[in-house]
Amino acid sequence: MDSFLSAVVSVLFYGVAYGMVLYVISVGLSITMGMMGIANLAHGVFAMSGGYILVTALAKFHIPFPLALALSFFLVAFVSVFLDRLLYKHIYAAPELEQVLFSIALIFISIAIARLIFGTLQQPVLLPEYLKDQFVLFGRDFPTYRVFIIIFSALLIAALWFGVENTKWGAMVRATVDNRAMAQSIGINTKLLFSITFAVGSGLAGLGGALGAEIIAIQPTYPFEQLVFFLIVVSVGGLGSLKGPFFAALLIGILDTACKYWVPEIGAFLIYIVTIGILLWRPLGLMGKRA
Amino acid sequence: MTPALQTIGLSKQFGALKVTDQVDFTLAPGARHALIGPNGAGKTTFINLLTGRLTPSSGQVKIIGNEATHLNESQRVKMGLGRTFQINSLFNKMTVLDNVSLGISERLGVSNKLWQSANTFTQLREESMEILSLLGIADIANETVQHLPYGKQRLVEIAISLGLKPKVLLLDEPAAGVPSMESGRILKALDALPKDISILMIEHDMDLVFQFASKITVLVQGAVLCEGTPEEIAKDPRVHQVYLGEPDE
Amino acid sequence: MSKLIGFQTQPRIRKYELLPWILAIVVFFVLPEYLSLGAQILTYILFALSLDLITGYAGIVTLGHAAFFGVGAYTCGILSAKFGITDPIILLFVSAIVCALLGFSTGLVILRTQKLTQLMLTLAIAALCFEVANKATTITGGADGLTGVVISPILGMFKFDFLNKTAYLWCLLILFIFWYVIRRLIYSPFGIALTGIKENKQRMQAIGVPVTSFLLKAYTFAAMVAGVAGALITQTNQFVGLNVIGFEPSGEILVMLILGGVGRMYGAFIGPLVFLVAQDYLAKQFPEYWNLGIGLMLLIVVMFAKGGILGVIDKFFVKRSLQK
Numbered sequence: 001m002d003s004f005l006s007a008v009v010s011v012l013f014y015g016v017a018y019g020m021v022l023y024v025i026s027v028g029l030s031i032t033m034g035m036m037g038i039a040n041l042a043h044g045v046f047a048m049s050g051g052y053i054l055v056t057a058l059a060k061f062h063i064p065f066p067l068a069l070a071l072s073f074f075l076v077a078f079v080s081v082f083l084d085r086l087l088y089k090h091i092y093a094a095p096e097l098e099q100v101l102f103s104i105a106l107i108f109i110s111i112a113i114a115r116l117i118f119g120t121l122q123q124p125v126l127l128p129e130y131l132k133d134q135f136v137l138f139g140r141d142f143p144t145y146r147v148f149i150i151i152f153s154a155l156l157i158a159a160l161w162f163g164v165e166n167t168k169w170g171a172m173v174r175a176t177v178d179n180r181a182m183a184q185s186i187g188i189n190t191k192l193l194f195s196i197t198f199a200v201g202s203g204l205a206g207l208g209g210a211l212g213a214e215i216i217a218i219q220p221t222y223p224f225e226q227l228v229f230f231l232i233v234v235s236v237g238g239l240g241s242l243k244g245p246f247f248a249a250l251l252i253g254i255l256d257t258a259c260k261y262w263v264p265e266i267g268a269f270l271i272y273i274v275t276i277g278i279l280l281w282r283p284l285g286l287m288g289k290r291a
Numbered sequence: 292m293t294p295a296l297q298t299i300g301l302s303k304q305f306g307a308l309k310v311t312d313q314v315d316f317t318l319a320p321g322a323r324h325a326l327i328g329p330n331g332a333g334k335t336t337f338i339n340l341l342t343g344r345l346t347p348s349s350g351q352v353k354i355i356g357n358e359a360t361h362l363n364e365s366q367r368v369k370m371g372l373g374r375t376f377q378i379n380s381l382f383n384k385m386t387v388l389d390n391v392s393l394g395i396s397e398r399l400g401v402s403n404k405l406w407q408s409a410n411t412f413t414q415l416r417e418e419s420m421e422i423l424s425l426l427g428i429a430d431i432a433n434e435t436v437q438h439l440p441y442g443k444q445r446l447v448e449i450a451i452s453l454g455l456k457p458k459v460l461l462l463d464e465p466a467a468g469v470p471s472m473e474s475g476r477i478l479k480a481l482d483a484l485p486k487d488i489s490i491l492m493i494e495h496d497m498d499l500v501f502q503f504a505s506k507i508t509v510l511v512q513g514a515v516l517c518e519g520t521p522e523e524i525a526k527d528p529r530v531h532q533v534y535l536g537e538p539d540e
Numbered sequence: 541m542s543k544l545i546g547f548q549t550q551p552r553i554r555k556y557e558l559l560p561w562i563l564a565i566v567v568f569f570v571l572p573e574y575l576s577l578g579a580q581i582l583t584y585i586l587f588a589l590s591l592d593l594i595t596g597y598a599g600i601v602t603l604g605h606a607a608f609f610g611v612g613a614y615t616c617g618i619l620s621a622k623f624g625i626t627d628p629i630i631l632l633f634v635s636a637i638v639c640a641l642l643g644f645s646t647g648l649v650i651l652r653t654q655k656l657t658q659l660m661l662t663l664a665i666a667a668l669c670f671e672v673a674n675k676a677t678t679i680t681g682g683a684d685g686l687t688g689v690v691i692s693p694i695l696g697m698f699k700f701d702f703l704n705k706t707a708y709l710w711c712l713l714i715l716f717i718f719w720y721v722i723r724r725l726i727y728s729p730f731g732i733a734l735t736g737i738k739e740n741k742q743r744m745q746a747i748g749v750p751v752t753s754f755l756l757k758a759y760t761f762a763a764m765v766a767g768v769a770g771a772l773i774t775q776t777n778q779f780v781g782l783n784v785i786g787f788e789p790s791g792e793i794l795v796m797l798i799l800g801g802v803g804r805m806y807g808a809f810i811g812p813l814v815f816l817v818a819q820d821y822l823a824k825q826f827p828e829y830w831n832l833g834i835g836l837m838l839l840i841v842v843m844f845a846k847g848g849i850l851g852v853i854d855k856f857f858v859k860r861s862l863q864k
Binding site: 033105107109111112115228232266269272280 | 601659667842
């Protein structure tokens, strides 16, 4: 009994860490998809880029870990502004098929670039000493880095939620997600707002990718392989919702970890079934808004 | 006589907001009936409740005496209900003829034929041309809709709904967006509509309303304010107040 | 050529429509070393046709069409390798039925949802199928693939030879049959209704068309055809690998269709031809640049040449005839 309980604690712990990372990566996608109705499947590219930035900063340039994390946020956010101005603006009003094709194109291009620069192998993450190993809590060993992920993400998420609830930017975002036409007619510059929100969301994806580099391996096929999970988190949580994907991400994280631990033969099968089930019951997601 | 359309206590609420408030409405057979009211009165919502696009919070909808409250849009069309949209909802990349033929094809049960080629169903073309001639736009039959001026598109909008051979027709602001010089064409088209179709029209263009309607219902904040002939409504002080503010403006 | 098919369009077969078949027969005699690639191209053309029906004509965007392709391929392979059913015609039939059922049941699920959720669900279903193929190693062979697939001669007479001559002609025949059926469908009132649904779903509902029911019919049929294509691939290669199922091949077939030109039927012929020939040449030599090239090509098509190769050909001919 004790070892079962121990296993449950382990699964919860690792599952929550994974879920937090999933949320940090996916929240930007939820907001931008809900805001502009764009099917941006290339979101995983931002996460992957953040991961590569971190890994390279640590291994090649020996940049201290906190700075490397910050870099993964800011660099990705910065580049996304260019992508938005140069490329994405062409597809704002385009039909869904074009948006899908456009984002697939971006995925192909970034996979190719990643392969050319970094090769096909998984990138090793050189964690600083103080984040390695475990520490002991209540007589159990917990890997320090996972604890760090949970605490750091929690703080990040709290800051994000606070920001969206209490700042002017947040209010404008909520208004635009709710009803874009109405928001425009009361004078909100939705294009500028979208660019800013897109940058923040992409930066967060980069940060999430960097943070989660130990859990979700950084390799060129990342955007293709992980896309399903990001989309699941967003659609189960509710497109455009801020908090819905959080619960969805935790659910997915814990469920996936539980499956891998107890029934590894079925892989992600259960997650897909659960996703389909939830979407049948609640087509707009757990906390989705009416269109 | 059985009313063409009837609602009994029809209500629709979104949370605490009552968009349609206990509306008892009757459309007489062969009617030329207009629904007016200030912006936000809930006119389009009412139409959507009638067509089945929205489900009511309470109340009933009857089409030609038959219970229709829980039927969906397609089912109500089969009962004889047709509608046009306030903003053109057309098949832009198709020809005018094809736009009208689609509805006829469905009505005749042709649209689920998988094997025969569409052009062998010549009755579709014949009927479409009849409708287009009726509305005075037979000359643009082979034009692609997206290349037409807005006023003509508006007529195509009406033509499509006629293809359904509706017994009841709901026109949602047929003159909306049409430049005032061309609205005469709309009126001409409306006059040409078969007399046995019962028509309910939402409109803001008061000239059109007074020329077209023999009965007017005024809707304010989702509820019926008053009903009567055009002369009665024109004189009613409550209507003046709703539209123009105080009577001595 | 580029106008939408309507109620007045003449359905008779135009001269240029004979080109693909003439070309296919010429290739059989003139390029016997390439029949393996040729059979693959023919199969993917069939696959692309099925996708064009639902995406190009009915307007359903799906990232999971290879679920049906893959299930068709695995059904054929498993029946042959594990159950000893080796008659090619029976195998095609069973794969078709299985995929039709899968298409129907998944269609029921996804066609009631809105755009982005719908897209997501198509992806989830494909990923689910991939996961099953990946994990159920005893029946599917997992990542190593399914070997031991044996296909007996067609009608007892035409053996599947190592030079792929039989396979090529078999694929050509099946493609021809389905091409004809799909062509009739597109020119029928049902086909035009599908176009209407893609143009303006709301209006179709308002004229009384049971939209979901129509879409479901089309989706089930397309799933069945994709399944047949999958079975053909298995019969040609006598092997089933994970590369036929899941998100990646779904994305790939979508790319092939867009490259050729979506919603134009013959785009489904041109796309896979150009893509697979180019892939055969380039991908092995420069794999990273191949992905880069596809990505760039897609970007260019989306931004500047939405009609794909067929669209470009069209513009060229329109210019020529305007100049006359």
